[in-house]
Amino acid sequence: MAETVPTDISLDEVCAKSLAGDDSAEALLFTSLRVRFTAIAKRRVHQDHIEDIVQDALQTVLRKYKERAQTDGILVWSLTVLRNVIGNYYQARKRETERMVQVEDWQRVATSTTTEVISSQLETEQLAWQLEKAIASLATKYPRCGKIFTGLLASLERGGSSREISQRALDFVCREHPDLTPNNFYVTLHRCRAHLRLVLAEQEEGYRHG
Numbered sequence: 001m002a003e004t005v006p007t008d009i010s011l012d013e014v015c016a017k018s019l020a021g022d023d024s025a026e027a028l029l030f031t032s033l034r035v036r037f038t039a040i041a042k043r044r045v046h047q048d049h050i051e052d053i054v055q056d057a058l059q060t061v062l063r064k065y066k067e068r069a070q071t072d073g074i075l076v077w078s079l080t081v082l083r084n085v086i087g088n089y090y091q092a093r094k095r096e097t098e099r100m101v102q103v104e105d106w107q108r109v110a111t112s113t114t115t116e117v118i119s120s121q122l123e124t125e126q127l128a129w130q131l132e133k134a135i136a137s138l139a140t141k142y143p144r145c146g147k148i149f150t151g152l153l154a155s156l157e158r159g160g161s162s163r164e165i166s167q168r169a170l171d172f173v174c175r176e177h178p179d180l181t182p183n184n185f186y187v188t189l190h191r192c193r194a195h196l197r198l199v200l201a202e203q204e205e206g207y208r209h210g
Contacts, residue, residue: 015074019066029074030058036075037082044086053089057082134199138192145192147176 011032017025037057041050060081068077135153139146151172155165 011075012073015065030062033061033075033078034058036079040079040082041086045089049089053082053085057085060085130200130203134196134203137203138196138199142192142195144177144188145195148173148189148192149196151176 011029014025014029014032018029034054037054038050041053045053057078061078064081065074065078072080131153135146135149138149148169151169152165154172155168158165158168160168
């Protein structure tokens, strides 16, 4: 059975013994903190993340408690550490959610682009040739746009779901241009779509008058 803090000794007294070099007191201190941290984490975070949160907080306390400014009791100070760990957890989840939204935006736009502009290249060899010519022309003026549509074409040829096609293209472009985040890629893609449509329109006009 895990040790519990005796009723006749406070957590601050246990901490004082631990600071004095009593290993059994330190073990007792962290056993008690674990119980308290776990009870709080169960109310604040998803069940799958409780143990990670508790471990992170306990490791931070272990690393810093001997050098802390002892203006507050050990429990008050430790709960502040736990609160900060939980806050970091929610910030990380928020960033991940924002990143996924950006990726979903990219995938939606890329899929739309593929449907509106690129998917037709599979219909006939003539259309494929026209599209490849347009992309080559686009690349001379806008190299980054050329890379984007080259990646989309290559991914489209490999097949798969719309999500798989767009994700492969995104990975390709990000390798070529590591400065592009999903968010500013979204903006760049809109511009490149407009440029490509213009090149295709100019080609079509040339064919009619050629």
